[in-house]
Amino acid sequence: MVSGILVWQSIIYLIKQGIVTKPRRRIVMRIDVDALTCIGCMACEMACGYHRDDAFALLSSCIVVYRTREKKDYFGVVVKEEESLKIARPEGLEIKRIGVTEESSDSGQKKEADASAKPMLLREPCDLCSGMKYGPMCVKICPVNAISLVE
């Protein structure tokens, strides 16, 4: 215990003397989607595709409006991140770790991935539009401000 306090006091002393720098908190920025505000226009998807392909296309977008339940009007947004798929559903956010197979809580059976999720797994993860002068293009293009860049 005493030795632990001594270690911390030594570190504080070294920081005050400028011999070592104060450890910084790592700030991670990410895309946040408000699925209830989203109007499903796909502008984010096309903007992301432009960032990837330097042309208009949807095939490489890492942000996608999922819209396969058209008759139910059930839609939201999926973002592929480095290690996870972030699924912004109307009822709330779901985060799926890539490569982790989940089991259905009620039946114990393995959940079958939505067909539309499969192409997403093959795409590059979100890089916050690295190298683009606009910053994350999906944030900038969203007409209803449903997408934001958060810490």
Next chain:
Amino acid sequence: MDLEASQISEDELDDELVGQKIGGVGITSSLYGAYKDRDPIILGAGLLTGTLFPASALGVISAKSPRTGGLTHSPFTLKAGMELKYTGFDYVVIVGKSKKPVFLWLHDGVADIQEASEFWGADVWNTTDAIRKSMGDDLIQTLVIGPAGERGSDLAQICVNYWASGDCWGFGKVFGEKNLKAVALRGMGLLEISDPEGFVDQCFEVLETIKGGAFAGKSGVEDILTAMGEKDAKEWIAPFVHRHSACYNTPYPTNTFVYLNENPKTLAEPTEQEPGFLINDVGALLTLKRAGLSAESACRVLKACAKYGIDPCAVAELSARSGQKDPDKIEQSFVDLKGTVSVPEGGKFSSWAPMQPLFADFGLSDESAYGDWWVRRQALAYLFGIHPIFANMAPELSEELMIEMFNKGTGLDLSQETLDQAIADVCL
């Protein structure tokens, strides 16, 4: 696509034609002239359709209307206009009559004529479901007819996926006469433009301007109806409203989804497979409301129209005239519904886009100026591929801006004189 000979041929789009006719309805009209003797129906995308330019959602169908006998144009939006562009085909000319029911499958630069006998007789919803299932892709967009088109009704409509479209010209009958059940669209193509950075910069700039425009904070068909003077529209339909959604890259959500068999406040995915209906036809809803139907009855009529593939505006007008308010009886009348219904005066464009400015006044002093303004505004939207309802609420999308976007997008040099001529040509 020659349905009679079951043959397909492709042509490159000529820069000279684009320079003169711009795109969309300018080119579909030109193609109509070239194939006129073969009774063509032509699909086309606007010049800006499928880009990052705000509201670039529009696809166009051009053909001779069974109702008027002349060349007319219908808009199709949702995601179908954009999807057509990315199939790799900007324009599709369909001629001849197939010997048996077929559907066209346009995808990734490939055009196929496929057998559709198993879908013939099915309603619009079941046909779209069947096509998506057979292709294993729920994102396929369909331009599809139901029993009304198969039976040759002048009121038949080409629907988009499960929903109404802007077809107020009876084009569903033209599909039916060709034994053409549907056109299925899916594209993973790539759209290159001349000056991408300048184009995208301008798109962002325009979006920032219009986001603070007159429609800010408004959404759905009910706010459009309110802007048209129907002050109690929002209250009337509110108990059924689930969510609002937008057509491709359109800043205003012009579509209102109502739940009829589910609690509209439900956020999780409903268990009911067909809980409601997407309302995208302002005029039909307004006519049914003014005829004294309850909001629920009006929504049920619109849903029945979309399944049967019949123009909801025509149904609403004829029902209002007969005084019928029972949705079941209105639906039962579809089979032999006939009658003269109003068409937009002096234009070839669909009255699906209200014939007045919405939210903004566009500097028009009084209603007497609406007619000429509306025709020119719609011509502009149909040339460039702009959502025709949104075109009526965003004065920021000016003709000067369109010319600038044309030049950045194509690398060609469009002048105001050429634009004036292109508009005059499609309004003749």
